[in-house]
Structure formats: C-alpha cells, structure tokens
Amino acid sequence: MQAPTLDRSPDTAETTRKLRVATASLSGCFGCHMSLLDIDARITELVKLVEFDRSPITDIKTCGPCDIGLVEGAVANSENVHVLRELRANCQILIALGACAVNGGLPAQRNHLDVGEMLEDVYRDIDEGLPCVPDDPELPLLLDRVRPVNEVVRVDYFIPGCPPSGDTLWKYLTDLIGGRMPRLDYDLFRYD
C-alpha cells in the first residue's frame, strides 16, 4: 500500500514539533471516541506529542491544517459529507476509525429501506396520521444510502473494530507519530 507515513526523521525539527490531530464523529455512537479516552493515563503522554484541533474533545468546530484526522461513524447525511470533506482537505493522513466508518456499520442497516418512506413513517402527526417530515433548512438531509467514508473521500488507513480498543488506538497512533507504518498484532483485532 502507498499509504503515507509522517516524516519524523531525527535530524529535522519535525521530531520535536507537536503533531496536530483532528477527530470527528459522523453518524456514529461516540463509542470510538470513548475508546480514545480509554487509553486512560496515557492520554497525558499523548498530549505531550500532539495537539488536538477540531474534535469533540476540544469542542473546536472547524478544522485547520492537521497531520492526522480520525473519523468515526458512517456518512449518512449532508452535514457528514461537509465535515468529512473538511477533514480530508486539511489532514495529511485520514483514518477511518471503527466499523461504521470502515463499512457503514450499524447506521447502514437502513440501506435496504427507502429513506423517504422511512422519514414519513417516523415523522407522523399523531392525531391525523399524516406524514410531517421536518423541513427546517438547518437540518441536514439524509442520503438515500449510508456510505462508509472511503466511498466519499480518499482514506489512508482503516482501523477495524466496534469500537477498536484503547490499546489498538494507542499502538496505531504511537506508530504513526513515530513516523512508522502502523502495525497491529493479531490480538489487537481479534474479537472472539
């Protein structure tokens, strides 16, 4: 694979610069972000090496130039598309994090239903029984099918799992930050 790694060669200033990391949850359950917090005390080591840009953790809403972007969740609506494109445009390396981002996961369960009928069934006036789907322009519209992130933008790495464990994320990130091609041992993505 031609997936990029970061240049962290010892003789450049790059070694000491703090890397910038953005994270986003598209249509996911935040379980993958919880896993990120699951690295526990190691988070203090992590913040010595990286600085968080746009992320639910920092509550920063827009993304600046970053080294690494982590995307949780599938692409289910127009807002997801905007957020994902922003991350892709700003991040040198984009990582699909967890089953939803990698495959569509749970949200994609709706893919065998017609999105229009589904909305009309869910939003129904209780008294009259007629559909009344909210039409506020602030609400993102749903895509007809839920997509994994790599069907909408180019993705450099995929981390499987629902969610991937804290240890998995730690290993992956420390490899990347160290300028290495990330490698997961079998027990880090063995689930049975």
Added chain:
Amino acid sequence: MQGLDDTLGQILTAHRKDPRRLVQILRAAQSEAGWISPEIAAFLADELCMPISRIHAVVQFYAFLYDRPVGRYRVLFSDNIIDRMLGSVALRQHMQRRMKVGRGAVSADGLVSIDTTSCTGMGDQGPALMINNRQIVRLTTRRIDEICDLMRDGAPLEDWPSHYFTISDRIRRAESLLGTSYVPGKALAQAIELGPQGVLDDLRRSNLRGRGGAGFTTAMKWELCAEAEAETRYIICNADEGEPGTFKDRVLLNSFAERIFEGMAIGGYAIGARHGVIYLRGEYDYLRAPLEMKLAAMRQRGLLGTNVLGVPGFDFDIEIQMGAGAYICGEETALIESLEGKPGRPRIRPPFPVTRGYNDMPSVVNNVETLCKVVEVMRIGGRAYALLGTKQSTGSKLISVSGDVARPGVYEYPFGVRIQTVLDDCGATDVAAVQISGAGGMTLAPHEFGRRIAFEDVPTSGAFMVFNRSRDMFEVARNFMHFFAHESCGFCTPCRVGCALSASIMDKIAAGLGAQYELNELTRLGAVMRTSSHCGLGQTAGNAVADTLQKFRPDYERRLMAGDFAPAFDLDAALERARQVTSREDAQAHLEGVA
C-alpha cells in the same frame, strides 16, 4: 393444487424421497411448475422432513432454480467476454426491445423473461443463449427476430426448427484421444487382465495427471481412495465444465461418451467402487437424454451393470445427476455437496474426497477428459503413453480455442505445445493477449507466446481465449471480475466481499471516476483474496485484474480521471429522495460534486 401434489409425489417417489437428491427433485418440480412457489417449497419440506429453510437455501443458491415466477420462455444470454465480443449485448437488447421486457425482468403478460448467465460453454459457436434449458448458438439479429416471433405465437420448443438447437463439435486438430478409433470394452478387458493393482501400476507408469485444472496424479488419487477403509466407494465424473471459455468436455460428452463411461468403469474396477456418478452442468441438459441412451447401450453390451464383462462380483453402474447453474460446483467438494442435495459450498479439507467424499465415503472425482485418457493408457500401456508430451505432463491435452481466431474449436496437442503454435494453427493474427485456463487463469502478452502449455510452464484446464489488438483488456478483466462476484459461493469473506468490491471498483474506473487510489485498492484486494480465500475460486479471482494491470496498464490508465479521488455515485442525487419528502430546495439541501 391436487394435481400438482400428485406430480410432486411422483417426483419424490422417483427419487426415493431421498433428501440427498434435493437438487434433482427441485429441478424436476420446477420443470413442471415453472418455479418453486412457497406451496411447493412447503410441500417438499414436509415430505422430505426437512426445515423449509433448507429448501430456500438450495433454491437461492442455484441460478437455475427460481423462487419467483419467471417467463414461460426463460431466455438466458451467455455473458462471457467471448459472447460479448460476438455481439451478444446488442442481440439481447434487441430482443428486450422487441419483447418489451427489461433485463432480469418478466414481461407483463408472463410470456418471457430475459437475463444473462455465466458462460454456457459455446465459445466456439456463439453468441449463445439458453431457452428453458435448451441451447441455441450462432445467434444473429435475424435468428433473434425469428425466436421473438415463435415466442409471441406461444410455440412449444419441440415445434421450433430443430436446426436451431444443433451444436457442432468443431474438432480442429486430433491426436491420441480425438484421432484414434475406439472399440468399446477393449480397455476394460485389458484392465481386467491386469487386475486392480496392475491397473494402478500401469496408470502410475503413465504419469497421467488430472485435466480438470489442479493436475493431480490420477494414479495417486485412485490409490489413496482404494486404500481407504470403507464399504462403498464412488467414481465421480466432473462434467461441470463451468470455466469460461472451456468447451472441450462438451465435445467429449457429445461424441466420446462411451470412453468416459469406460474410464469410470476401469476406475470402479481398480478401486473397488460399484457406483459412478456423472455430475453434468445444467447448461448441458440437452446432452442428458443422449447420454442416458448411450448408458443403456453400454449396459446391453455388458460393459455396465452386474458381473461386468462376465467377471463375477464386478458390478458397476453409472447415474447422471444435474447441476443447476453454479460455477463453484465444478470444485470437487462443492460438487459433492451438490450431489448430496445442498448448496454447493466447498468443504474444509482435510478430509479429502479420497477418504471422505460423496455420502462420506471414499470418492474419486475426475474430469471428463482425464477419464477418457485412462482408456488410452489401458489401450497403449502406461510406458508408451508416457512417451508423448513432456516429462511432467505426459500425453495430449484438449484446448478450447475461441475469440479472435479464424477457426475456433477444439484442438488436441501433445503437452509442451507453444502458445504461438496454437495461434498459428487457429488462424489468429494481430494478437494482443491470450487468456489461458479461464477467468482465473493467466493473461499472456505477446512476449510470452513462446511459452509452452504444460504443468511445468503454463498449466491449463483447457480454455484458450484470444484477443486481438482492437480489444480492450480492461473490459476483459472487468467481465471476469463480475463473473467471480456473481459466482462466489459466499462462504468466506475475502472472496465474497473482495470480489464484490473489486467488481464495483472496475465499474467505477469504467465510468471514468477512478484514480490511482482505485488501482492500489485493486492490487491490495487481489492480494487479500489470493492469500486468504477458502478455495480456488477466490484465490484466483483477482488474477486477470492483476495480470492486465501489469501487462495492459494503458487500458486502465486512459480511463483514470485527473483528480485525486471522486465518489462512484452522485452525492447530490443521493439527497433527492429526502428533498422530495421535505419539499426542500434551499442551498443546504444540495451537495456539490467535488470537495
């Protein structure tokens, strides 16, 4: 319903109410009723004492079994790349227009359904179609028009002009198999003179290797089976011939059937098997009746049945079981599953069929051609046999030549023949590529035409598809990838998902939406499929893409778009349904095409 129940009852009785004959029972039921309706499924489940889910699993697995109504005329166009090169797509569209029916659909009046199917084994005389299990070849627009008229008139197939259904052998070059006269029973008599061990010894001396693809030494296979402890053993003839571009077994089954039967009987004698089974692909249904007649004639001559050739205790007979449109059933353990009335999913090996095969008994599975070669070995002796061909590939090989050649058909050569020699003989000019051994085989470019057909160089199960310089090798690989995505049995993830993903990436590139990223993905997926699929199908499914990517890269590159990445679908169109139900048309209700 009563009438149908009676018919189904008769079918069940004919198959001894044996659940292991489910595929055969369903085929018979369907030829009465047109499709397997929920009532039929429920009735059969009841009578066979099996959960209805087992019936559904089998019906859904086989392409030629239907769980919804199909047209009274079911038209299936062979969709191999060779048929396409001969114009099958335009012919199908022409018929669809004339009969007013979409691909994969049934016409409003229930008269006709039109769809495609994997290679029907008529590459030398395509484009071809199947209509209610009959084959029609050499299609032209005029022939399609005639067929449309006959269907409109509701004419029964028996009343159609018989020359429609004529399939020729087209033997272009003959050697020891196709070119030698045959005296029925002579090889079997020789076998009896040698005795079972003598047959195995002679076969070993011949170094005969299987012609079905893997090239396993036949003597070793037979010996392992003979050594296995068991009350019953089976000789199974693999007549599934599903490899796209292969049709040499069709010719053997049509004109050399007695040799196949005799080869099976010799096998039965050598390993102590009393039962032989021919697994005939559903596409060759038209060969079934003639084969049954020839079997009856063999019995009459005392070459099959009890005390064969007067040898007390040597009982051997052969039955034919039909496939139902599943390429994977050519894989020997999937074939056995199918014979046992199940979806054809390859078994986990070991145990191998030679120790535990059909009905859990030791079984030899041999290709049609291999069994014919056994007769030859008996006739001339193993030592003489081994003189022909090369050291590791003795004897001759049948090659099915199709594509951009002046003389398509079956060619028999001693092993070791160079690709260029075959090309010269069949009248191929301006050749850009040869696809050897079917969709999962090798794609050879001109600088490799000096290579030899033999297990030690270019192994083949017999397909030899020729493409000239006007052909687009990307489209060839895309056709093959779709073939595998369609035929994957779905048992293991690398193949089930890998084939589907690869096929959709090929479609994306074809639509002009691919970039370098997609080429990398194809390579990555191919490696996963090759190294972690359960059986040969998945392991070889990525070969044509890998070979053409390497040798015909410009055919890919000229389709790539300039940018870095684009989705394969229209994002704005994906919002259309939600726009409808919200009646929104504001700026936020749209997405631009590019990031």
